[in-house]
Amino acid sequence: AQTVTQSQPEMSVQEAETVTLSCTYDTSESDYYLFWYKQPPSRQMILVIRQEAYKQQNATENRFSVNFQKAAKSFSLKISDSQLGDAAMYFCAYRADGLTFGKGTHLIIQP
Amino acid sequence: NAGVTQTPKFQVLKTGQSMTLQCAQDMNHEYMSWYRQDPGMGLRLIHYSVGAGITDQGEVPNGYNVSRSTTEDFPLRLLSAAPSQTSVYFCASSLGLANSYEQYFGPGTRLTVT
Numbered sequence: 001a002q003t004v005t006q007s008q009p010e011m012s013v014q015e016a017e018t019v020t021l022s023c024t025y026d027t028s029e030s031d032y033y034l035f036w037y038k039q040p041p042s043r044q045m046i047l048v049i050r051q052e053a054y055k056q057q058n059a060t061e062n063r064f065s066v067n068f069q070k071a072a073k074s075f076s077l078k079i080s081d082s083q084l085g086d087a088a089m090y091f092c093a094y095r096a097d098g099l100t101f102g103k104g105t106h107l108i109i110q111p
Numbered sequence: 112n113a114g115v116t117q118t119p120k121f122q123v124l125k126t127g128q129s130m131t132l133q134c135a136q137d138m139n140h141e142y143m144s145w146y147r148q149d150p151g152m153g154l155r156l157i158h159y160s161v162g163a164g165i166t167d168q169g170e171v172p173n174g175y176n177v178s179r180s181t182t183e184d185f186p187l188r189l190l191s192a193a194p195s196q197t198s199v200y201f202c203a204s205s206l207g208l209a210n211s212y213e214q215y216f217g218p219g220t221r222l223t224v225t
Contacts, residue, residue, distance in 0.1 A: 004153070033210040045154075045201065045216035052211065091153050095210040098144050098169055099203075101153025 002027045002094050006102035013082050014110050020067075021077045021105045023092030030054075033095045034068070034075045039104070040088040048090070051075065084109050113137050115217035117202050123223045124192040132187040132220050134202030142205045142212070143185040147171065147198040148219075154201060160185055161208050192224045 003026045013019035025034070036048040051059045051068050058066050063083075067076045079086055087109045093099040118133045136143065144159035146169075156169030160179040174196060176188040185204075189196060200220045205212040 031210075043199065043219050045203075047213055050213070093153070095214075097167070097208070098146075098156035098159050099154065099214060100170075101155070103151060103153050 002029075002096055002100045004092055004094050004100050004102040006092055006105050008105045009103070010106040010108065012108040012110060013079075015082055015084060017082055018078060018080045019082055019107065021079075021090050021092075021107070023075045023077070023102055025073050025075065025092070025094050027073070027094065027096075029096070034066075035093045035095065035099070036064070036066070036075075036077045037091045037093060037101075038086075038088045039091065045091075049077065079107075082109050084111060115202055115204055115215050117200075117217035117220050119220060120218065121221050123225065124189075125225055126193060128192050129188070129190050130192065132189075132200055132202075132222070134185045134187065134217060135183050136185075136202075136204040136215070137183065138204065138206075138215070139182060140204035140215075141182065141207050142214075143179065144169070144203050144214070145175070145177065145185070145187045146201045146203065147196075148201060149198050157187065157200075189222075194224045196222065197224045198222060 005024045032053045034051045038046045049061045063080045089104045091104045092102040115136045145157040146154035148154045158177040160166045202217040203214040205214045
């Protein structure tokens with residue numbers, strides 16, 4: 001079974017600075033997808049970014065980018081120029097039959 | 112498009128009562144799934160369906176039943192509610208089972224069992 005580990009229960013960053021959220025996973029598959037989801041206080045799950053395991057190039061979506069290290073089974077999320085609206089829970093997820101989620105990182109943005 | 116809708120938004124049950132959480136999508140998605148989210152946890156997969164008439168168990172299926180009679184609807188049934196089923200429940204759908212497809216989530220149902 002796949003497992004996803006987020007070792008940072010909470011992170012805090014000053015507005016406009018950069019923050020990196022960590023995620024590691026365990027799988028025996030060679031082809032898979034990884035995702036980062038954002039969950040604001042409204043509790044709606046919002047897809048932030050996705051990465052295909054067979055692609056070596058790291059995915060980027062505006063201020064959000066990932067550092068995907070397949071051999072190390074690591075998938076960190078970098079948020080540049082942090083904004084107050086980025087404050088939320090962030091979940092790393094691996095997709096097999098469904099999504100396997102980590103326990104989440106609570107991101108606090110300090111004004 | 113309404114996307115993925117869930118009803119009710121909130122529900123309180125007594126131990127032993129039964130109820131059905133409704134989920135519907137209007138995107139003609141083949142794949143639908145149910146997750147539960149407990150405090151301090153990520154979402155965990157309860158059941159999923161890859162098309163009408165086909166369902167399968169996820170990570171935490173005990174105490175829950177599902178059926179898929181139409182492409183649009185995927186209800187989740189609690190036959191005899193227990194306090195351990197107090198949670199927030201999310202329904203999600205995607206075009207298919209393939210890992211590349213984005214899953215779209217409903218707004219969630221907060222269930223309390225007393």
